[in-house]
Amino acid sequence: MSVAQPLERSALSDTRRRRRLPPGRVAHAALVYSLLGLLGLFILLPVGWMLTAALKPDTAPVFTYPPEWFPTRYWNWDTFVRVLTDPDDPYLRYSLNTAFLVLVNVTGAVISNSLIAYAFARLRFRGRNVLFGVLLATMLLPGPVLLIPQFLVFFHLGWFDTYLPLTVPAFLGNAFFIFLLRQYMRTIPRELDEAARIDGASHWAVYRHIILPLCAPALTVVAVFTFLGVWNDFFGPLLYLNDPESYTVAVALATKVSRIGTQWNTLMAANLIAIVPPLLVYFAAQKRLIGGIASVGIRG
Amino acid sequence: MTVKWILISTPLLLVAGLAVALLLNQKLPGMNGFRTLLYVPAVLSGVAVTVLWLMLLNGEAGAVNQLLRAVGWRNPPNWFEDTFWAMPALAIMSLWGVGGGAVIFLAGLQNIPPHLYEAASIDGAGPVAKFRHITLPMLSPTLFFVVLNLVIDGLLVFGPIFVISGGAYTGGPNDSLLFYMLYLYRKGFLEGQLGYATALAWILTVIGAVLVWLTLKFERRFVFYESDAPA
Numbered sequence: 001m002s003v004a005q006p007l008e009r010s011a012l013s014d015t016r017r018r019r020r021l022p023p024g025r026v027a028h029a030a031l032v033y034s035l036l037g038l039l040g041l042f043i044l045l046p047v048g049w050m051l052t053a054a055l056k057p058d059t060a061p062v063f064t065y066p067p068e069w070f071p072t073r074y075w076n077w078d079t080f081v082r083v084l085t086d087p088d089d090p091y092l093r094y095s096l097n098t099a100f101l102v103l104v105n106v107t108g109a110v111i112s113n114s115l116i117a118y119a120f121a122r123l124r125f126r127g128r129n130v131l132f133g134v135l136l137a138t139m140l141l142p143g144p145v146l147l148i149p150q151f152l153v154f155f156h157l158g159w160f161d162t163y164l165p166l167t168v169p170a171f172l173g174n175a176f177f178i179f180l181l182r183q184y185m186r187t188i189p190r191e192l193d194e195a196a197r198i199d200g201a202s203h204w205a206v207y208r209h210i211i212l213p214l215c216a217p218a219l220t221v222v223a224v225f226t227f228l229g230v231w232n233d234f235f236g237p238l239l240y241l242n243d244p245e246s247y248t249v250a251v252a253l254a255t256k257v258s259r260i261g262t263q264w265n266t267l268m269a270a271n272l273i274a275i276v277p278p279l280l281v282y283f284a285a286q287k288r289l290i291g292g293i294a295s296v297g298i299r300g
Numbered sequence: 301m302t303v304k305w306i307l308i309s310t311p312l313l314l315v316a317g318l319a320v321a322l323l324l325n326q327k328l329p330g331m332n333g334f335r336t337l338l339y340v341p342a343v344l345s346g347v348a349v350t351v352l353w354l355m356l357l358n359g360e361a362g363a364v365n366q367l368l369r370a371v372g373w374r375n376p377p378n379w380f381e382d383t384f385w386a387m388p389a390l391a392i393m394s395l396w397g398v399g400g401g402a403v404i405f406l407a408g409l410q411n412i413p414p415h416l417y418e419a420a421s422i423d424g425a426g427p428v429a430k431f432r433h434i435t436l437p438m439l440s441p442t443l444f445f446v447v448l449n450l451v452i453d454g455l456l457v458f459g460p461i462f463v464i465s466g467g468a469y470t471g472g473p474n475d476s477l478l479f480y481m482l483y484l485y486r487k488g489f490l491e492g493q494l495g496y497a498t499a500l501a502w503i504l505t506v507i508g509a510v511l512v513w514l515t516l517k518f519e520r521r522f523v524f525y526e527s528d529a530p531a
Contacts, residue, residue, distance in 0.1 A: 032326045036334045039320065043337060043396065049363055050352055145501045147484075148494055234347050234459040239489065250347045254463050257351050267351065274348040282343040286336055 047275075054079055054268040076265075083269040089256065091249065091273050098248040099277075101166055102230045108170030109177060109226040110219055116173045117181035118207045122193065132182075139175045151239060161242040166233075170226070177222045184218035185211055224285045228278050249274045305479065306454035308391055313450055314443070317401030322435075324402065325409045335399075335406070342400035346459040353393045354380060354464065380464050390460065401446055408442030409435070448515050455508055456481055480504055 052071045056079075084092040119125075120132055154165040192214075193206045201209070212219070237248040247255070253274055256267060324335050341349060356363050357380060365377075377385035416434050425433070436443075458481040484504070488497025 029326075029328050032323055032328060033330075036323055039323075040334065040337050043340060043399075046352055046356055046396070047340075049356065053355070145505050148488055148498045148501060152494070228343055232344070232346060234462070238462075250459075253347050253351060254459075257354065257463060264355065268355070271348045271351050275344050278343045279340065282340070283336075 105170040113177040121185035320402040321405030338399035
């Protein structure tokens, strides 16, 4: 199953666009566009409102009548600087913490899952299918059941209030990613590795120089999903981190909102800080990502 | 509460997701742009999205209520501070992320072979008949997958409620949003009853398994797989 399929359809719509449309089609198109336009507004307005609120000075009311959806009057970018560097609630610190977790997790996920997937896709060993079945079965086990035992294990290892519970698991593989990568690797012709093996390449060399480069699209999906998952994760950091110094953006934000007397503009600025990195990654990887999600969906 | 939420959210998000996907599936220029835009909320942090909607749905002065007053609703609801309106508010918030499900539907729609529609047109089928007899049956595996996911997601909601309630000590106004996972967290990590919480987790697993089993049973009756069709 290829990972970035649906995009090829745009070629089709290109040829249709050139044909002159009959009036019925025009009305139809107008209807579709206006409905989508409304939906787009529904998505965009809240984000615009958030930016407007963040850019207001402390003295200006955030809640105005009528509501201001897009910034027009105030452009106080220093709210962001203040939120990032506030010694009592430093979002720069939180962002760096989260970025560190993201970096470690993405590295771990790409290395471990691709190695494991390689073994399942290319090596023949006794019990491989049984092991793969067990692996898939772990996907069925719901998270909440694991939650408390896992917590106790990490607690007794002395890992509470460290980043270890939030990073080490990434190096131990993830059933879903292994499945995704294995499926992808199986689409790579075996002749390629056989040719390399005849030339004397080891399994490691085949993995490193043939499979990994060819898996780049699937690895991107793994990396982006991991990025988004870790950046947005709330439960994990909430459970394992105690020291505010080590908070991630999500946990800091949840704390900030429940604190009495929080300034709305700083809250919205912090919110934007939480939102921008996933947005950038999403736009950069958009085509591959949606293709990946789509192929995952078809799997069901 | 969790069950009520699943009963509200699953059909709502299912229908909305399908409707959006049908719109996006039209062969018109600019659809990729819309698709990108509509998927945006799905990649954002749940906490950040909740904080944003807490502001927008603020009872006194939130932007949504300003709009409602402007169109003549004198006393718009207090949303997250109101026992009754807290859940609809949550529903509005999840509608914002409808693009996530829509993308999966869209992939399903694009996998329907166009020749089926062409054949139906030749036989004189209108758009409604085509939807009823081609789109729905061909899409049923996707529908099934999405329903299953929505049910499981509904069971596991935690982050938004935690943020709305400002911690797990209360479950929204008057515990009207006291969902399963929040209760589990409260018992296990705030009250230190890890054993009790583990038992709750197992009960949740059993409920989840039963729901999945029911859905599977349902699937056998209503889901159509092309490969099973008589040749």
